[in-house]
Amino acid sequence: QLQLVESGGGLVQPGGSLRLSCTASTFTFNLYAVAWFRQAPGKEREGVSCIARSGDSTVYPDSVKDRFTISRDNAKNTVYLQMNSLKPEDTAVYYCAVRANYCSGYAGSYYYWGQGTQVTVSS
Numbered sequence: 001q002l003q004l005v006e007s008g009g010g011l012v013q014p015g016g017s018l019r020l021s022c023t024a025s026t027f028t029f030n031l032y033a034v035a036w037f038r039q040a041p042g043k044e045r046e047g048v049s050c051i052a053r054s055g056d057s058t059v060y061p062d063s064v065k066d067r068f069t070i071s072r073d074n075a076k077n078t079v080y081l082q083m084n085s086l087k088p089e090d091t092a093v094y095y096c097a098v099r100a101n102y103c104s105g106y107a108g109s110y111y112y113w114g115q116g117t118q119v120t121v122s123s
Contacts, residue, residue: 009117
């Protein structure tokens with residue numbers, strides 16, 4: 001059973017930072033592309049960022065460019081999402097997911113998902 005575990009979510013004030021972690025157990029992360037998605041109440045799940053097997057990274061919505069950075073530490077089997085200058089509209093459950101090799105912004109193409117971690121940006 002492949003498992004992904006997200007952590008690092010929480011409550012933060014606008015302008016603050018959080019670093020989310022996604023750790024894989026039972027398989028080797030560096031063979032996959034790993035993406036972060038988010039889903040706010042009443043909204044569709046949206047791709048946030050992805051890092052391919054090659055290490056190339058992609059950021060999807062313009063709203064997070066220059067604020068969110070994805071990285072991976074293959075030795076720790078972990079992918080991170082560094083989120084800076086957080087805004088209330090970033091409030092959502094954040095999920096990590098994996099697929100083979102290359103990134104995609106289409107959630108349906110990812111075959112393993114974590115349980116999600118809540119990020120709330122509020123004063």
